[in-house]
Amino acid sequence: MRKKIFIIIALVGIILFAVYSLIQGTDKPTNKEETTSVVDLSNSIEQQVENLHAFSRLYGYIRYFHPSDEAEQIDWEKFAIYGTGYAVKAKNTGDLKEKLEELFLPIAPTIQIYQEDEEVIDTLNINSEDSSLKYIAWQHLGKAHNWPYTKKKIIFNETSSTGKLFDSLPTIGDKISEPINKSLRTHIPIVLYTDGEITLGSTKQSKEKLEKLVEEMNKMTTYGLHTRLAGVTILWNDIQHFYPYFEEVNVDWLKELPSFIQRALITKSHDDYYELIDYMTEKIADGHISHTLQRWREPYRLPFTVDKADDQLVITSTLNDTPFMVGDVITSIDGKLSNEFLLELQERVSGSPQTKELLSLRALKFGKKNETLLLEIDRNGKSLLLEVTYGTVTAGGLSNFPVIQESIIEIEEGIYYINSNVSYDELTPYINTLSKAKGVIFEFRGGLALDLRPLISHFTDHAVKSPLMAIEQIIYPDHKKLAGYNTNGTWTIEPQEPRFEGDLVFLTNANALSYGESILGVIEDNNLGYIVGQPTAGANGDVTESILPGHENIRFTGLKVVKSDGSQHHLIGIEPTHVVERTIEGIKAGKDEYIEKAIQIINQ
Template identity: 30%
Template sequence: MNSKMQDAYALSRQGVDNLLVFARLLGYIRYFHPSDRAAEANWEQLAITGIRSVETAKEPVILIQKLKAIFTPIAPTVRIFATKESSTVSQTLQQPANKASLQLVAWEHYGVKGDGEEDYSIYHSKRVYWNGEQNQITDEVISSYQPFKADLGSGVSCLIPLALFAKNGKTLPHIPKTKAANSIDYSINERATRLAAVILAWNVWQHFYPYFDVVAVDWLEELQTALKYAATDKDTAAFNKTLQRLVAKLEDGHGNVYLLNQNTSDRFTLPFTWDWVEDSLVITYVLPDSEMDLHPGDVVLKIDGVPAAEVISDREQLISSATPQWKRDRALGRMLEGGEATSVELEVRSIGGGIKTVVARRHILYAPESGFSLPLFWQWRDEQLIITSVITEAAGTIKPDEIVLSIDGQLGQKAIAQQIESLSQQFPDWFPSQPKQDRIRDALKELNNGTKGSTVLFQVRSPYGESRTVELSRTLRVWDRKEPRPPKIQQLRSGIIYINFERINDLDFQQALPLLESATGIIIDLRGYPKVSTNPIGHLIDEPVTSARWHIPQVKYPDRQKLDFDFSNWSIEPKKPKLKAKVVFLTNGSAISYAETYLGIIEHYQLAEIIGQPTAGTNGNVNELILPGGYLIWWTGMKVLKHDGSRHHGVGILPTVPVERTVKGIADKRDEFLQRAIEIVSV
């Protein structure tokens, strides 16, 4: 869906300046001023209504009046004043005479708790209290929470108390709750909603993103740019790009933005893969039944009349990445995707040198697992399983906006819960810690996929309350866009075993142990994201080993000032049997996060050769926030350093045996990484 915007028009220069002041002040109060009313505020609503108020202020004195009207009801001790009066404003925490009978309260953030975070998340935000019995209010505590003064620009400054005194758990002065404002339109069709989404996203990164020390960006300038785009974006697609460009400036491989209620019907893929090899966009694999005149080794010169390199460059502007290899990998993948039955025209140079034109159509759905799917898309929304769109072949059989009541006689909610339990048992090391919406999403994928032609019986209810029974077959082909590789566990030749960590689970590994124990060479494929736990590492070591260094930001002050970190890591114990074979790992730029945790241990303890290309250079748990308009943003919430304390972000795991693909190797259908691995373990 690509909705038209109703009120897109440009910001004036004064409007931009006013919103910059408003944005910074909002972030300071939201995250660092500990009043009860600020802690309870509806910040989405406040941002939207505040934007509408301050944008048109013609001069600083009027802007200050408007800012006070917005923020004083929730933060009466915050001072907003003309910058020229700054020297007369005291930056000392005022202490009441009866402070011995009071508490002191301030914010402490461990990462930051987003609106979408659940209680089990490692990131959280809380107000902490000091009193006369425990956590005494010492002079040291008071001196560490002196008010924060900031020049907001445009002749406006502020003084933000970072700590407040409280009585009986209520901050002083007591502020009665105000009557709830009238409901407002959170649709991204509304200009103020788009501007609010930008401001709220910018602020959470301004105060909590842990990598601005290694990312060279003028973050305030990026806020200006994003606000200007958001004000004039004419449709949903344009605003999506505005948010994507802002996220991309973080240079964070986890950085992403999702429209929560958008279906995935634009994830149909072209029936081939490609890669950037020897300065060319090269076809690397074509599905056998695609009936196109394309072959591995063909070079794509133009895409819909535009030079391939130019198309890639444009797409990369929207990709957040710490390294060029992850940016290129993501861009090439997204270039393959689009709506059902859409097509592209390719100008191609064949291996023999001839130039040809090929029209490729998207009729296969992209998904992490290949197979067959039901011809529909659905979401769990408002405690209901809702059909969001339907593939052409099922049109009329089942309809968008219908509610799924039962699946093969089982209530929809119970079916989802059972799938979540099953996935938690299969992948106990990572799946249960996923955000709730991600666990539900993966469960729905499991319910959707199955064997070709298998049927499912649904009871559905229309938006008008009519119930009926519908039977659907799994006829939609789903492809993971993986080039052919050996089976997940295979003996390639006598004594040499190949094992694909992207496709096996812990049970598979345990069952393969007798084979691995007798091997002379083991090739572990980590070109992607592993599904197996770190237990296999235990079979490669004699002494305990540890993971890389996790550092979660402990944030008490605005703008990442005096930033501290909470350090942790975890260890792996040796396991029997100890594998005596020569071991190598294969990897490339698609290996990110958990894959890099794995390879970081291999790298530091020199447990095996690492063959291939540098990894994505992004690791650590994701933090998230829901924005007005129904957007979810992701970013890396912790700083991860290598075992020796050196930088990982933007560096990644470097191969000990670098390998680059060649056009000839692709044309000959050779896995050059695997060939090099076989050579090494055969010595």
């Protein structure tokens, strides 16, 4: 009997361990292995969401807007991992308040966390009449990561300041006073007193608690779910406080936070985590979004390329040793209609409608090694069922459009084609010839990698400006009371001889984004030429990054770009003066219908 009891206990232990392993997952930011769980399974999911909601809100407020010296001594990635694991275990509101105070008061001794029905008492005991005291507060130009974005703590008093990034400063006494979940609120000073060397407000006790907190953080040996919860916390805050396009995008990012947390709590693996990141970032409609697990970053690809033509999915080029032919229409993929299959891929892609379609086609092209797809093909009215495998493919023989290898070529008498990879220095010997040409066609369908601003100087007889490029000047969180914009990045291009006399045509589609859209924006805003093809991506503005635990970097747009008249560019892009729709017959015949349209315009 005792042996049977022992066997039953052992089986129960194995089952509990299996459940724990499923919940925790196996991903980790370092080579350390997971050893313990952070989630108390006796908590309801609702309580865990409330706990993490409060932690996430405090995390962003204190990391980015509270100027204490202690906040700069913290490894914020490691703190996010440790803090989510600690806060999520709170049993109720009172317990949560205590845990949040244990986590945040050592870093920000002057903040207050309180329940809705509590009276708030200012406990900061500082002689504000002391004339030697000054004030300190954060200024942000976008999300600090790389140029042109930066942040700085500014020391100031009523009459002077040192090294400001911009003119505006917060009002002395300003606080963040916000709910952090359904039952807790916070007061967080964004201006602190300083004696010129240290910020005031800490005590001997708070300093000891900070040392203990750092010591506990450094003992961490368990990651997995902690990493994923921390990643959601950091990414949500970086976008909440620094993404510049919320006015153009239909999302209430604050209201989405509980659903992000709930999904994070049930992730079991890195793949689940990446799917959650896709789910989050899709909602902000940002064509710059990219991270390390996007499907097209896999090294294996199909032996053909595809594009949309006549509203169908069509093979545009193929390697010789495959059963596929240029012009084949793919009607279904793994039993799903092709358009439905692409729409499912678009659910994990961020950006404008034209960007989502383009990236779904790109995502289809790349996959995992030996992954197979079952394709139903329509070939001249005959239905075929063919299987294709992702493999190691040299992309040299594949291209969505008929390839022109030359950087510069006269494609018809007096009409020149300029490839997208050409630099101004390469064009310099041809400037006089091009200036007298009947027309010049510029390629933007593959994006644009080189600086063509000097070339624009030959298109105009007066100075022209680029679209307005504006970095947010941020003092307060949640995009409240924006201080203004830094527009120093906007270009002015002066005219230069010789001036191009013929027609200028620019070929484009959703592949053109960011810098390419800035160049095309100058063309559009100043009527310098014809734009032929499809709308560009509608994703302009230098990128910044959100650095997440686990070596995951999420790039998103960091500044706002609008057209020269102040109208919206984001999601709309540069719209063509002459729209081109690809056709199946054109693809079969090997035609480049964009170039044909450009030549037609020049010859009119």
